[in-house]
Amino acid sequence: MEGKKPVTVSKLRKMKQDGQPIAMVTAYDYPSAKLAEEAGSDIILVGDSLGNVVLGYDTTVPVTLDDMLHHTKAVTRGAKATFVVADMPFLTYHGSIDATLGNAARLMQEGLAHALKLEGGAEIAQTVRTLTQAGIPVMGHLGLTPQSVHQIGGYKIQGKTSEQAQKLLQDALALEQAGAFAIVLELITAELAEWITSQLAVPTIGIGSGAGCDGQVLVYHDLLRYDSGAPAKKFVQTYANIGDTIRGGIAQYVQDVKERKFPLPKHAFAADGELLTSLYGGGVKI
Numbered sequence: 386m387e388g389k390k391p392v393t394v395s396k397l398r399k400m401k402q403d404g405q406p407i408a409m410v411t412a413y414d415y416p417s418a419k420l421a422e423e424a425g426s427d428i429i430l431v432g433d434s435l436g437n438v439v440l441g442y443d444t445t446v447p448v449t450l451d452d453m454l455h456h457t458k459a460v461t462r463g464a465k466a467t468f469v470v471a472d473m474p475f476l477t478y479h480g481s482i483d484a485t486l487g488n489a490a491r492l493m494q495e496g497l498a499h500a501l502k503l504e505g506g507a508e509i510a511q512t513v514r515t516l517t518q519a520g521i522p523v524m525g526h527l528g529l530t531p532q533s534v535h536q537i538g539g540y541k542i543q544g545k546t547s548e549q550a551q552k553l554l555q556d557a558l559a560l561e562q563a564g565a566f567a568i569v570l571e572l573i574t575a576e577l578a579e580w581i582t583s584q585l586a587v588p589t590i591g592i593g594s595g596a597g598c599d600g601q602v603l604v605y606h607d608l609l610r611y612d613s614g615a616p617a618k619k620f621v622q623t624y625a626n627i628g629d630t631i632r633g634g635i636a637q638y639v640q641d642v643k644e645r646k647f648p649l650p651k652h653a654f655a656a657d658g659e660l661l662t663s664l665y666g667g668g669v670k671i
């Protein structure tokens with residue numbers, strides 16, 4: 386990707402104004418980041434969904450700052466010309482502001498993220514303001530906030546009553562006023578997402594929230610159907626069947642080894658004559 390430059394926070398705001406959709410995808414390691422960049426994604430998110438899709442946890446709650454750092458470092462090595470946002474994981478931005486700044490510093494300085502994403506509304510606005518004032522671009526995340534899954538009681542659509550919808554709009558406005566440069570809207574109705582989007586100057590990036598957002602985000606492993614056995618989520622479109630492709634490729638390899646079809650002579654390196662004479666007392670030809 387010679388010559389390509391990462392989008393900037395101000396470019397993203399202009400994309401909203403111009404009605405130009407923003408495409409974001411998650412990535413968790415060097416190869417996935419490289420592919421997401423080559424594919425032209427505007428933003429790469431190192432999501433704490435890595436807890437589910439690459440570490441095998443049931444929720445994002447067990448994901449640690451060290452986990453996020455490890456993966457963010459790999460992603461920023463793979464995508465050198467793309468704007469990379471890292472999730473701040475569970476409970477790393479709710480303690481003292483010093484602890485929050487220390488955690489943010491590690492993701493920015495060691496992970497080399499360009500921005501951080503935090504889940505929550507008005508209750509974290511002051512934190513968003515402090516991080517923003519320290520020079521860190523902050524992305525908000527409202528609606529279904531998976532780090533609160535045990536409080537919410539499942540992965541279900543949010544903002545269905547007018548009271549909840551009003552609260553979500555107030556939260557979005559509070560985040561914008563605190564300096565957030567964009568807000569993820571996860572699993573809210575299409576109508577509410579469109580309404581909130583119309584009330585904000587900063588772009589919204591939707592997941593399971595309809596076409597009325599300024600951009601979209603999907604989890605890498607979902608859109609590529611890595612886990613071909615998992616039930617398809619309603620809001621996901623399958624763009625490739627990588628799980629089937631990978632399993633098929635590995636199964637073929639295993640079969641070839643067992644049937645001695647791999648490796649072939651062309652996959653091996655032949656010794657020269659001098660070595661051959663020294664092997665097996667020179668009596669055996671390989």
Ligand SMILES: Nc1nc(=O)c2c([nH]1)NC[C@@H]1CN(c3ccc(C(=O)N[C@@H](CCC(=O)O)C(=O)O)cc3)CN21
Nearest residue numbers: 434437438445531540541542572604607617618619620
């Ligand atoms: N692989 C993966 N994809 C994600 O999008 C994702 C994660 N993991 N982990 C963190 C959060 C959790 N998310 C989730 C998890 C489950 C549903 C889900 O089961 N959705 C149902 C609809 C629920 C309803 O109707 O209320 C679906 O069928 O889509 C949605 C978002 C989104 N994030």
Ligand SMILES: CC(C)C(=O)C(=O)O
Nearest residue numbers: 411432433434569602
């Ligand atoms: C689903 C997106 C928005 C996310 O937060 C993640 O991948 O962790």
Ligand SMILES: [Mg+2]
Nearest residue numbers: 432433434472
């Ligand atoms: Mg996340």
